[in-house]
Amino acid sequence: MTSTSASAPAREEVIRADDIRVWYATDRGPVRAVDGVSFSVRQGEILGLVGESGCGKSTLGRGLLGLLPDGAAMDGGLTFGGEDLLAIDPKQLYKRRGQELGMIFQEPLTRLNPLMRVSEHFLETLRTHEPDLRKEDMEKRSLDVLRRMGIPPTRWRSYPHEFSGGMRQRLMIALALVLRPRFVVADEPTTALDVLVEAQIIRILHDLRREFDTSLLLITHNLGIIAEACDRVAVMYAGRIVEIGDAREVFAHPQHPYTQELLRSTISLSTTGLHYIPGAPPDLVTPPQGCHFHPRCPQALQQCLEDPPVETLDSGTRVECWVAARDAGLATIPAGRDEPLEQKELSVADEA
Ligand SMILES: Nc1ncnc2c1ncn2[C@@H]1O[C@H](COP(=O)(O)OP(=O)(O)OP(=O)(O)O)[C@@H](O)[C@H]1O
Numbered sequence: 001m002t003s004t005s006a007s008a009p010a011r012e013e014v015i016r017a018d019d020i021r022v023w024y025a026t027d028r029g030p031v032r033a034v035d036g037v038s039f040s041v042r043q044g045e046i047l048g049l050v051g052e053s054g055c056g057k058s059t060l061g062r063g064l065l066g067l068l069p070d071g072a073a074m075d076g077g078l079t080f081g082g083e084d085l086l087a088i089d090p091k092q093l094y095k096r097r098g099q100e101l102g103m104i105f106q107e108p109l110t111r112l113n114p115l116m117r118v119s120e121h122f123l124e125t126l127r128t129h130e131p132d133l134r135k136e137d138m139e140k141r142s143l144d145v146l147r148r149m150g151i152p153p154t155r156w157r158s159y160p161h162e163f164s165g166g167m168r169q170r171l172m173i174a175l176a177l178v179l180r181p182r183f184v185v186a187d188e189p190t191t192a193l194d195v196l197v198e199a200q201i202i203r204i205l206h207d208l209r210r211e212f213d214t215s216l217l218l219i220t221h222n223l224g225i226i227a228e229a230c231d232r233v234a235v236m237y238a239g240r241i242v243e244i245g246d247a248r249e250v251f252a253h254p255q256h257p258y259t260q261e262l263l264r265s266t267i268s269l270s271t272t273g274l275h276y277i278p279g280a281p282p283d284l285v286t287p288p289q290g291c292h293f294h295p296r297c298p299q300a301l302q303q304c305l306e307d308p309p310v311e312t313l314d315s316g317t318r319v320e321c322w323v324a325a326r327d328a329g330l331a332t333i334p335a336g337r338d339e340p341l342e343q344k345e346l347s348v349a350d351e352a
């Protein structure tokens with residue numbers, strides 16, 4: 001099913017993020033939604049991005065494409081197809097590279113114009129980004145992508161409201177893919193869809209990779225989708241990527257306590273529904289010092305009040321955690337700092 005990136009030959013990096021930060025200006029001060037994130041995505045690779053609500057996943061995805069809303073600011077290094085994009089105003093990025101960058105949004109209805117037919121959506125998109133294409137070629141290419149998404153040519157002149165929710169989502173995906181982007185961010189493409197559509201979308205994502213070598217950042221709450229669709233997975237917590245590695249490896253041997261808790265909560269929700277991660281992600285105006293997860297971490301030590309080291313293990317997994325680094329023999333914790341941390345937040349949440 002899923003091809004493992006481990007056995008595939010090393011491939012060209014399509015996008016590389018270096019210490020990316022994104023913050024929103026608010027009355028209370030800056031919300032540090034993405035707080036120093038580094039990773040790359042190779043050609044044809046599907047990287048999953050998971051984490052609880054409010055951890056900064058959508059902000060990161062939008063930042064990579066230059067699609068941040070007003071009031072957001074970003075810095076750090078960003079390379080796309082070898083070109084250094086640091087110098088480019090993030091807001092210009094989408095205009096310049098829009099054809100090579102695609103975004104599949106969470107809520108298809110708000111992105112489709114109810115007054116425009118399917119045909120007009122496609123032709124307008126192609127005219128904007130590939131004005132030299134002949135109209136008949138635009139039509140041919142659009143119909144081909146629609147067919148792949150399971151939308152028959154007879155719907156070419158339909159309006160968005162004539163489609164079911166699942167079909168509209170596929171319409172959105174087709175619209176993003178008609179430009180044959182090299183890198184696509186899909187933000188919760190399967191939320192609110194039934195299992196059948198979900199399976200279909202996963203298949204389409206695989207087709208896409210096979211045919212066009214598209215690279216994908218797939219944002220989802222659904223760890224099942226990550227397991228089925230992704231080569232690698234990045235786990236985000238409070239603006240940081242706390243763990244990133246081969247998807248199978250991370251699922252089999254999660255290193256960060258947050259990843260472990262996330263996996264436990266998913267497994268038990270689908271069986272007994274008993275386990276959840278106590279507490280909630282922090283306010284990103286004033287995140288906790290040291291490891292941002294320490295107030296909720298069942299394994300937290302005194303040392304976790306200091307910024308955790310970023311270590312790459314033999315398995316290739318990169319993890320940001322004192323306990324994981326110590327257990328791998330990559331960090332020593334000073335005597336006296338290895339006592340468990342008193343967990344006020346956990347006991348409060350457990351009583352609730
Ligand atoms: N326009 C905005 N202005 C101010 N703060 C914002 C804005 N958009 C998002 N945030 C804040 O930034 C943080 C990260 O939000 P983001 O939507 O990126 O998280 P997420 O991981 O995608 O969450 P979800 O899983 O719910 O989609 C949150 O604390 C959120 O409240």
Ligand code: NI
Pocket residue numbers: 057058059187
């Ligand atoms: Ni989001």
